Amino acid sequence: MQAYDERIAGTVRFIREATHITAFTGAGISTESGIKDFRSPGGIWDRYRIVTFQEFVSDHKARVEYWNMRRELFHELNSARPNRAHKALAALEQMGRLQCLITQNIDGLHYDAGNADIIELHGTNKRAACLSCGKSWPIADIQARLEAGERAPTCDDCNGLIKPATVSFGQAMPEKELMKAAECASSCDLFLMIGSSLKVEPAASIPKMAYQAGAKLVFVNRTETPLDTVASIIFREDAGDVLSRVIERLHS
Numbered sequence: 001m002q003a004y005d006e007r008i009a010g011t012v013r014f015i016r017e018a019t020h021i022t023a024f025t026g027a028g029i030s031t032e033s034g035i036k037d038f039r040s041p042g043g044i045w046d047r048y049r050i051v052t053f054q055e056f057v058s059d060h061k062a063r064v065e066y067w068n069m070r071r072e073l074f075h076e077l078n079s080a081r082p083n084r085a086h087k088a089l090a091a092l093e094q095m096g097r098l099q100c101l102i103t104q105n106i107d108g109l110h111y112d113a114g115n116a117d118i119i120e121l122h123g124t125n126k127r128a129a130c131l132s133c134g135k136s137w138p139i140a141d142i143q144a145r146l147e148a149g150e151r152a153p154t155c156d157d158c159n160g161l162i163k164p165a166t167v168s169f170g171q172a173m174p175e176k177e178l179m180k181a182a183e184c185a186s187s188c189d190l191f192l193m194i195g196s197s198l199k200v201e202p203a204a205s206i207p208k209m210a211y212q213a214g215a216k217l218v219f220v221n222r223t224e225t226p227l228d229t230v231a232s233i234i235f236r237e238d239a240g241d242v243l244s245r246v247i248e249r250l251h252s
């Protein structure tokens, strides 16, 4: 592996030469914001039973259990702030150098950092939506209803079930987002991957599409990924440090 500084310089050169840049982010970009990977020890799924989508829609008790968990987690999930890595991607967009941002995260921190157009493959924790008519609310509105004593809120328009606008276990991925992500990956000439181990679908296939379309790949991830062999530059350093150095260099 080249020296850190050479890899930063190489990434800056790729960004300057690229005409269409796609960024793809996973849990690793948010760890500096204090959000634990849900799957990691101490993460959400380590502390709570997983209520699947099927249970949620078919069983009132499961819905109550799910919303109890969400009510308790509200402040933890909503107190996180964007870190240097999120801010760097927002800066890249403001510079007109980021055409697509795809994320597996539900924390909404890319929006908080200032990115406008984000493909959220697993939905967002910032809102809740009616499963029947699609009406949606800021999650804080639903939290207020839970705190006022509702146990499993339903839609005031159609009486459908309200669920956080995230993709649950057993729930299908949003097709429109998947298609947009595939388009972004196969039409870019530089693909920046930050904070994903690329082990779960569709995370595994999206960078592959970019590679097959001839894009250069830059990976920023703590651990190895199955696609490391096709990446042009790999960083194991902190995403916040890597991306803020890159932006600083782009400005100079």
Ligand SMILES: [Zn+2]
Residues within 6 Å of the ligand: 130, 131, 132, 133, 134, 135, 155, 156, 157, 158, 159, 160
């Ligand atoms: Zn409804």
